[in-house]
Amino acid sequence: MMNNNILEVRDLKVSFRTYAGEVQAVRGVSFDLKKGEVLAIVGESGCGKSVTAQTIMRLIPSPPSIIKNGSIKFNGKTEITRLSNREMEKIRGSEMGMIFQDPMTSLNPTMTVGKQITEGIVKHHKVSGEEANKRALEILKLVGMSNPEGRMQQYPHEFSGGMRQRVMIAIALACSPKLLIADEPTTALDVTIQAQIIELMKKLSEKTEASIIVITHDLGVVAEMAQRVIVMYAGKVVEQGTVDEIFYESKHPYTWGLLRSVPRLDQDKDNELVPIPGTPPDLFSPPKGCAFAARCPYAMSVCGQIDPEHTVLSETHSAACWLLHEGAPKVERPVEAGGAAR
Structure with missing residues (x-):
């Protein structure tokens, strides 16, 4: 091949x-x-x-x-x-x-x-x-x-x-x-x-x-x-996929945060942008779990302890998040994180 x-x-x-x-x-x-x-x-x-x-x-x-x-x-x-x-x-x-x-x-x-x-x-x-x-x-x-x-x-x-x-x-x-x-x-x-x-x-x-x-x-x-996108956070790849997968089917809360902080033409002009709270971690001593856990609204106790592996979602799409584990609670992607103008 x-x-x-x-x-x-x-x-x-x-x-x-x-x-x-x-x-x-x-x-x-x-x-x-x-x-x-x-x-x-x-x-x-x-x-x-x-x-x-x-x-x-x-x-x-x-x-x-x-x-x-x-x-x-x-x-x-x-x-x-x-x-x-x-x-x-x-x-x-x-x-x-x-x-x-x-x-x-x-x-x-x-x-x-x-x-x-x-x-x-x-x-x-x-x-x-x-x-x-x-x-x-x-x-x-x-x-x-x-x-x-x-x-x-x-x-x-x-x-x-x-x-x-x-x-x-x-x-x-x-x-x-x-x-x-x-x-x-x-x-x-x-x-x-x-x-x-x-x-x-x-x-x-x-x-x-x-x-x-x-x-x-x-x-x-x-x-x-x-054609394809890699999302990086704190020195690691947290999600990757085609442009459509990242914009319309993203699975990582950090990717959602990035998409929610972008102005949208199809929304009310008074609709405020939603910044990601907090600041990135200090890379002199990175956290032992998921680096985004301290800023993530969906963080669970495991997130601060163990760094998640990448979950393969399709041939082109994967994300490293404990929410994708079969035992994790189901979380709906925020509406504002979808359909960014293309």
Whole structure:
């Protein structure tokens, strides 16, 4: 049977060693990413989304970070966790690309945009400057940049926020990577530009057939872009499924909380958003049971004692919650947690 996965992450554990102790940022994350698929990883700030993504790219400095356990298999054969920095440099940029959250701090202010795009092409494809420029122009046209020839000679400060993000996408796509990771790609942009960037990334995933991981806390981005969703909390995956399963059939109270805190167009305008009470746990000393128990309105005594295993709900859907145990009381999903606008 042919393996259709471009990425396989198994039991990944990543910690940061600090003067105050060890922060357990990622605590046993496992997931697959299929070829040509768009996968969203969602959750509150500090839940381990970006650390997971940057560990896949091996962008987190070590020390202070340390991969304590787990496997990251890329393209069916390459074990990312075992590669040296030199070996990783050959993959990063050529086979994996990353779009960062803030293009103004990610782009080099002293280099023209053209130079920043062609740099990776020359490095990984060993082509002439002329060939690299030709490829850079094609990429700028692909990302919808007007007057690409003129833009090649300009510097990042001469671009608007939306245009800078298009440049970041162009740099990430320059070497036709198989995997693209977008870390909060629309956070710093206004709503209209956000919609344009989401539409652009959707079209690019179809055209280039690259697999995309979108790291976000914006469920609107998820609904527009992704086919599958992973919900993370306190460094763990608490639920995963297709977009429809997460939006309409979610089973974890944390996922319900996220969905209830999103504005709905089909509800009364006076209807208030429902925030999740409390704060995430301290990952210096994570709780021994379910990390969400202290904030969960449905928590039982077992929740604070034993961490639940994932219950398989369908081929694509699973959740880690004691409410899914056959002996647990039946809890109806809150109405507000369903049918988020798509």
